[in-house]
Structure formats: structure tokens, C-alpha cells
Amino acid sequence: MRKFLLLSCICFGLYTVANAQEADSLAFRRIADDILTNGQAYGNLRILCKQIGPRLSGSPQMVRAEKETFRMMKEMGADTVYLQDTKVPHWVRGEKETAWIAGSNGSKMPLRICALGNSMGTGTKGIKAKVVEVHSFDELDALGEKGIKGRIVYFNVRFNPTHVVTTQGYFETTQYRWTGASKAARYGAVGTVIRSLSSSIDDYPHTGGMGYNDSFPKVPAVAISTRDGDLLSDELQRNNSAELYFRTTCTTLPDAIGHNVVAELRGSEFPNEVITIGGHLDSWDLAEGAHDDGAGCVQTMELIRVFRKLGIRPKRTIRVVLFTDEENRGSGSNRYTAFAKAENKHHILAIESDAGGFTPRGFSLVADADKLARLRSWMPLFIPYGVYAFEIGSAGADVESLRALGATVGELMPDSQRYFDHHHAANDKFEEVNKRELELGAINMANLVYMVDKYGL
Template sequence: MFKKIIPAVIIFLLPAFCVAQAEDSAMIRKIADEVLINGKAYENLRFLCKKVGPRLSGSPQAQKAVEATARMLKEAGADTVYLQPCMVPHWVRGIKEKGLIQVAGKAPYPLHLCSLGNSLGTGKKGISAGVVEVRSFKELDQLGATVIKGKIVFFNFEMNPTYIHTFRAYGESGGSRVAGPSKAASYGAIGVMVRSLASNTDDFPHTGVTVYNDSFPKIPAVAISTNDAEWLSKQLKLRMVLTASFTNTCAMLPDTISYNVVGEIKGKEFPKEIITVGGHLDSWDLAEGAQDDGAGVMQSIEVLRAIKAAGVQPKRTLRAVMFMNEENGGRGGEKYLEIAEKNKETHLFGLESDEGGFTPRGFRLDMTEAQLNKVLQWKNLFYPYGVYELAAGGSGADVGPLKKIGASLAGLNPDSQRYFDVHHAGTDVFENVSKRELNLGALNMAALIYLIDKYGL
């Protein structure tokens, strides 16, 4: 008897499910058309890159970006736009860095280099010493103070080219940049040069944050281009006698005030349930921060604009958040959580775009198995727009803290093959963003937000 009832229930429910899918497909098509025909993300990004420019936390440009995106959110139709004050680190690069390698009997070899974010400066005199190359922290530990003391350590941690998922390679090699300077200092090094975390070989150095361990001296740290890293490694293999010299004048100033920028559309049925979509507004100072993360910021604003323009009246409150200080502190994400806890807010879901504006491939979903299975029921709705990968995974640095208060999370997963060509480098400019790809990411983000708002998790 029981076996006969189950198929009957399924047959009864199937038409309703198909009708709902058809309705959702039509609405997502409407949202997609709005983004593809009338989208504002690309022109907003142009303004951010060309009129505001690099947006390092604490800089005047960061403040201009706050003002510009608040205006954009109002123009997008947000019911309310407001700022969340937060104190952020204020690191300055100083005058352009200089460096060279002197090989015995040869002309000096000029380095393409840049200071790592939060690095201490050398002062105007600079530093000069012999070079010790290491390819792993294990090798550094084996050499120890006997070899390292008084030297400049060259961390030659190449991103593994065999990984198709380039963020895996970035994660494995990134320790050299984040923790390398303090580890080298623990053995008496006077400075560090890090191979840029880049998937291609060129002359552009890639910056990024380093995190000092207060238990050890804080030593100057720079990144050198991948071409320079290859050349230097070759010289060392030939056992050439050489000396590295570099000068930087960067400094950490006292913390200063900045802001998260928040725009929201109030929910009609469950206004106290909040759905967040966002990216980080700050960027490194070598370029315009177009892919990292101007793209994610503008996609998030476009989500609100397109949903409203398509005539959707959200059940829950939708927030687009421009987080400040992801790059060298994470203070914006921390402040957003702090305010949410203080106000006892209910956060249902948070979506982040912080892997560039390239062609979207899927979403990484950080949620319970039951919630994941619910989202997977919608996967065919994304197929027409090029998204095929819905799977468990991490979300993003800024929405990540919301997990503490029970939010389910996700991260947009674009094609990553070209991302580390420009990531944190002087090549991260507006001209390297495709309008079509940027819009495809925005419309898929809007579709996911629409579905979660309608059905919950």
C-alpha cells in the first residue's frame, strides 16, 4: 500500500513544481534581459576605475569610492543607502621602490619590484646583502640561522601550473607572501624578496598583504616579477656571486576612519530576514582594482538594480554591501558582523563576488546539506546563462564572518585562468574587464538572490 502512495504523491506534486520552474525561468529571463540590455555595472566600473582609481584603505581615493558607490546605490533604486563607520589600517607605499642585483663582473640587473602591503620600509639608505633562495618553508627551516642570518631571503614559491583551479595554486604558494617575512626574520634575515603570485611570466610585480608576527623583527619585504624570479634563480643555480639591494619608504600610519557602503531594498513579507550580496571596495594601489574587486562591487549594485527594474518585490530585505579593507585588514567584514550582532539581525544568506569579473562558471555554497540540496533543485535554471557548477565550498572573506550568526553563504565562481595575470598587479585596469563577462556574472548572482529570496533556505 505504502509503495503505491509515494508515486501518486510525486505525480500530484510534479505539475506544481513544473509550473513554479516555468515561472522562475521567465522571471530570471526578465532579470537577465534587464542586465544584458540596460545594465549599469560596466559604466559604473569605468567611473570607479578612471575617475576614482586605486582605493587603498585610508587613502583619499577610498573616501571618493565611498561617496561614488553611495550615489550609485541610490541611482540603482535602493530604498535606503547608509554608511557603516569602521577604523581601518592606513599603510602608505611611499616613493617608488628601487632594487637591483649585482652579479660579480656584470652590469647591475634592475629589478621589477614592489613592496608587500603592510611592509616596513628600508629607509632611504635601503638594504644590501647576499641572497638565499628557498622553495619551501621546510627548506628555510633546514637552512636555519647559520645560513639565513644577515641575508635577504628569496622565496621562490612558484604557483603550481598543473592545477586547473588556479586558486588552489594561489593558496599553496601564498604563504611565502603572508608569513614568509616573519619566518625569515626568525632566522635573522634582514629582508625578503617574494616571487610574485602570478600564473604567467612577465615583468609586472604583484603586491599583496604580509602579516607580521610580533614575536620577531619586522623586516622589509618586496615582491619581484616572475621574469626576475626566473632570472635570479638561474644565476643562483650557476653559483654566481651576487648581492641584492632594494629601497622602499613605505610606512604604517595610525588607523583612520573609513566606511562600508550599504544599500538595501526592504522586504515586503519578512523584512527582518536579510540577504547580503557584496564585494570589497578597497583595492591595492598599483592599478585601478578593476577585477579585484571593482567587478564584484559593481555586480552587487547591479543585482539590486536589476531585481527592482524587473519588477520583483522581494519578500526579504536585500542588501548590497561595499566592504572596506578586505585587502590588508578585513575590518569591513568584521564591522558588518559586529553591527549585525549588536542589532540582533537575522541573516539568512550572504553572497560574495571577489574572484574577478570573468565568465561565471558556478557558485561555491557554504551551507547545510539540506540547504545545498534545495539549491541544487534550481540548477537547470542557471544552465541557459552558462553556470553549471553548484557545489560545496568557501564563500568570501567579507561575508564569511556571517557564518558565526547562522547565515548560509556562497561565492561566485568565475573562470579563473586569467585572474592571476592581473591580480594585485599594475595590469588590473578597466581595459582588462569584458562588459559581457561582467554582466553574465551579475545576472547569475541576481538569479540566485531572487530564488533564495522567494523560497528561503
């Protein structure tokens, strides 16, 4: 009898698990079918890119994007949508940059450059100096003041091509963009040029944030397209005393006020448990910010629409946060983290989509072992939608600080091969985003939230 009871219990347990899996699989299918059939992510991305355009913090487009996405999420049926204000940097590029290198025959070979975000300008006359090319900070240090003083330093540092995930190449080289100018100025450089942080060889200079170390003089900093970076290097091989000229008129204005746009679906059973998903609403000024990060914004907003449409009532509170100023100072992330600390709720998961609207492959996570195991146990449900990895790795820049509150944090990992071809450059535009790839990202974000909401973490 006892054996019979035990067997019945096991059978019932297995039956329940199988039933739950079937129900989850059906829910995934409904979410996916609706997004692939009726999704608004692609149309909303068109509005962000084509009707609004570049959305750098402090710009009028940033304000328009806040208003527009506020309206979108209200219309999608969020329980509440609100703004969180914060001071954001206000840097403006000024006139289109010019640059050339003097050829040995006296000609001026034009080069495609752009100022780095937060850089000071050269003044209207520009600067002209001999160039010293280096491939690492070690080379810079070895040259010292004797080799650098009075010159423009060219940091010609490529992505390591052997990294299959291109993000790794980016992480290794961003230090030259952020800190190269001050490191070179320490030895008396008058300006710096970096090879664009891109895995492609093309004509687009890629901008991005830089900062100054107050201990050293400030010098103008620009990026050169990878193709022109190679030309510059070739020219320097021929004539290492060739002079480079560049002119930038960028300037930094007093801080402006920006806003995170936050939408909530209130939890019906555990309203004090919070799941945050989002992207960042700001973008660099050269681009429409389609992949970086209009895609992440429209993908995560889509969750509100699809949950409402399908009548999925979350048990836990789900927040979609469109962060302001990810690109420059991270002030939107700081603002949300401070808010999260103060509200004293239990943040269980925070996931960002900020690696492009490409075909999703998995999720990169900062998670405890037991939570990672739980997420991985759900993997079979995700595989039909192209996600096959829950890996320990990085989290999105906007959500990683929620780890300190105990949340599992992470980001959607799309295919990375083309992301840095577009990142922070003029070719990060709507036409470069594939509708279905974008929607698959939205589906996987929604499905992950569905599971964590239903079962906790």
C-alpha cells in the same frame, strides 16, 4: 473516487511545480535580458577604475569611492543606503621601488619589485646583501641561522601548475607573502623577496598583504615579477654570492576611518530575514582594482537596479554591502558581522563576488547538506546562463564569518585561469574586464538572490 482524488492532487501538484518553474525561468530571462541590454555594471566599473582609480584603505580614493557608490545605489532606487564606519589601516607605498642584482662583470641588472602591503621600508639608502634562495619553509628551517643570518631570503615558490582551479595555487602560496618576512627574520635575514603570487610569467610584481610576528625583528618585504624572479634565480645559479639591492620607502600611518557602503531593499513579507551580497570596495594601490574587486561591487549593485526596474519586490530584506578594507585587515567584514550579530535578524544567505569579473561557472558554498540539495535542485534554471556547479568550498573573505550566525555563505566562482595574472598588480585595470563576462556574473548573482528570496533557504 479516492484514487481519482489522489490522481487529481498529484496532477495539480505537478502542474503547480511546472508553472512555478516556468515563472522562475521567465524571471531569470527578464533579469538577464535587462542586464545584457541596459546594464550599468560596466559603466560603473569604468567610473571606479578610471575616474577614481586605486582605492587602498586610508587613501583619498577610498573616500571618493564610498561617496560615488553611495550615490549610485541611491539613484538605483535602494530603500535605504547607509555607511558603517570602522578603523582601517593606512599604509602608503612611497616612492617607486628600485632593485638590482650585481652581475659577475660588475654590472647592475635591474629587477621589477614592489613592496608588500604593510611592510616597513628599507630607508632611503636601501639594503644590499647576499641572497639565499629557498622553495619552502622547510628549506628555510634547514638552513637555519647559519645559512640565513645577514642575507636577503628569496622565497621562490611557484603555483602548483597541476591545479586546474588556480585559486588553489594561490591559497597554498599566500603563507609566504603573509608570514615569510618574520619567519626569515627569526634566523637573522635582513630582508625578504617573494616570487609574485601569479600563475603567469610576466613583468608585473604583485603586491598584497603581509604581517609581522612581534616576536621577531621587522625586515622589509617585497615581491618580484615572475620573469625577473626567474632571472634572479638564474643569476644565483651562476654566482651564489651575488648581492641584491632593493629600496622601498613605504610607511604605516595611524589608522584612518573607512566605511562599508550598505544598500537595502526591504523585505515585504519577511523583513527580518536577510540576504547579503557584495564585494569589497578597497583595492591595492598599484592597480585600478578592476577584477579585484571593482567587478564584485558593480555586479552586486546591479541587483538593485534590475529588481527596481523590473518591479521585483523582494519578500526578504536584500542587502548589498560594499566592504571596506578586505585587502589589509578585514575590518569592514568585522564591522558588518558585529552589526549583523547585534541586529538580531535571521541571516539566511551571504554571497560575495571577489574572484574577478570573468565568465561565471558556479557558486562555491559553505552550506548544510539540505540547503545544498535545495540550491542544486534549481540548477537547471542556471545552466542557460553558464552556471553549472553549486559546490562545497570556500566563501568570500568578507562574508564567511556570517556562517557563525547560521547563514549559508559562499561566493561566485568565475573561470579562474586569468585572475592571478592581474591580482594585486598594475595590470588589474578596466580594459582587462570583458563587459559580457562581467554582466553574466551580475545576472547569476541576481538570479540566485531571486530564488532564495522567493522560496527561502
